[in-house]
Amino acid sequence: MPTEAYLGYCKQNIATFLGEVKEVLFVPYAGVTFSYDDYAKSVADALSPLGIKVTGIHTVEDKQKAVAEAASIMVGGGNTFELLHQLYENGLVDLINEKVSKGTPYIGWSAGSNMACPTIKTTNDMPITMPKSFDALNLIPFQINPHYTEERIPNHGGETRPLRIEEFLTKNTDMAVLGLPEGCMLEIHGKSMKYIGGHAGKLFINAKENKTIDENSDLSYLLG
Structure with a gap:
């Protein structure tokens, strides 16, 4: 929110939602005009006072294994089309759906909330890349x-x-x-x-x- 620190207004909501879970697998793929490292660091810096450890999925060699073993999954905002494109490219769409359906916490904002829907057809973003499909994670x-x-x-x-x-x-x-x-x-x-x-x-x-x-x-x- 304007005038607030990054993730400032919702940090406590995140902590409450995660409960005893203190590890997050962060998906920065919606970031386009800034690096994945910078994006993950912003999220990590915001959540570290809450004792939450953030790992960017881009730093992990076996991304499918990382999703399968994740204690929680967090997907940030940015460009929804690029985000979904990268999820398909890395074979993660069905894996995340399956993981969350079994109870793993999912948190998303902006493009990350679009991703929880059946499709990305109600995003506000420009289609800068063409994903394999408009079908998203279908969590809701x-x-x-x-x-x-x-x-x-x-x-x-x-x-x-x-x-x-x-x-x-x-x-x-x-x-x-x-x-x-x-x-x-x-x-x-x-x-x-x-x-x-x-x-x-x-x-x-x-x-x-x-x-x-x-x-x-x-x-x-x-x-x-």
């Missing part, structure tokens, strides 16, 4: 639109975020989209899901129907 049965806002730049003729989501839902009629504003998150344990944050979210049920999501709302029903 609905789509997230991170950094959600309804603001419109004066004299700007481009589509608003709600209109972009309406376009998606017009062509993908079986999928709901949750607009997740800055500083807000979803905490999921099994079949329980809670909306956390100081700003209201927006749940797009279909192209013509949506509703406001208030802080601490129980959204477990979205998990099916």
Whole structure:
């Protein structure tokens, strides 16, 4: 968040979610204009006061083994298309899905939250690379639109975020989209899901129907 240290507002949420887990396998593949080493160091520096050790997956020779043995998996933000491309290139998409489905904690922000969805079709990013597929980790049965806002730049003729989501839902009629504003998150344990944050979210049920999501709302029903 602006004016705050990196991961400042959510560090305690991360620590609480991980509980006794103190080791994180960090996936920096969404980083494009900065090095993976710098990215991993930023995350490690932010979490070290909590006693959490961060290992960048890019530093590990056998990446599939690293996922299989990970105590927790964390995926950072950046470019969603590049992130998914690298996950496919390294044969990690199905492995992460399987690992998390068995109970391994997963934490993602921005592109990392897009990655938890069935597809990356509701990302805000430019397709700078072409992944093998738009199919993502499929950890949740609905789509997230991170950094959600309804603001419109004066004299700007481009589509608003709600209109972009309406376009998606017009062509993908079986999928709901949750607009997740800055500083807000979803905490999921099994079949329980809670909306956390100081700003209201927006749940797009279909192209013509949506509703406001208030802080601490129980959204477990979205998990099916």
